[in-house]
Amino acid sequence: MDTAGLKSAEDSFEFIYSRPNREAAQAADLILVVVEADVPPTQEDRRVATMALKSKKPVLLIVNKVDKNQKGDLKLWQTLGIKQIQATSVSQRQGLDDLLSAIATDLPRLDKSR
Numbered sequence: 381m382d383t384a385g386l387k388s389a390e391d392s393f394e395f396i397y398s399r400p401n402r403e404a405a406q407a408a409d410l411i412l413v414v415v416e417a418d419v420p421p422t423q424e425d426r427r428v429a430t431m432a433l434k435s436k437k438p439v440l441l442i443v444n445k446v447d448k449n450q451k452g453d454l455k456l457w458q459t460l461g462i463k464q465i466q467a468t469s470v471s472q473r474q475g476l477d478d479l480l481s482a483i484a485t486d487l488p489r490l491d492k493s494r
Contacts, residue, residue, distance in 0.1 A: 410437065411435060412439075412483075414442045415443055416443075417448060426460060429462055440483065441464065441465045446469050447471065
């Protein structure tokens with residue numbers, strides 16, 4: 381489910397809007413936090429990462445658009461506290477196999493006996 385990030389609950393509409401984000405995190409088997417490599421971590425990135433980590437679910441940080449930031453350092457993204465980081469460039473088809481492998485590893489196995 382794409383939650384489109386978090387927003388501050390400045391009014392009742394914003395509070396209601398943020399509830400689906402929390403509900404999506406609770407229902408998820410795996411949380412993917414997607415950021416852009418050509419923009420340094422923001423306060424919103426930190427809030428999203430904190431919320432994802434508090435869910436106690438597996439969390440994977442996807443740093444996309446690495447093709448636009450050739451000198452970028454993925455260590456900068458470690459400050460968000462998410463241990464698993466995957467570098468990708470969807471437009472250039474870079475890192476997608478590694479990303480799919482990481483997702484497959486973190487998803488719970490389906491019980492076929494049901």
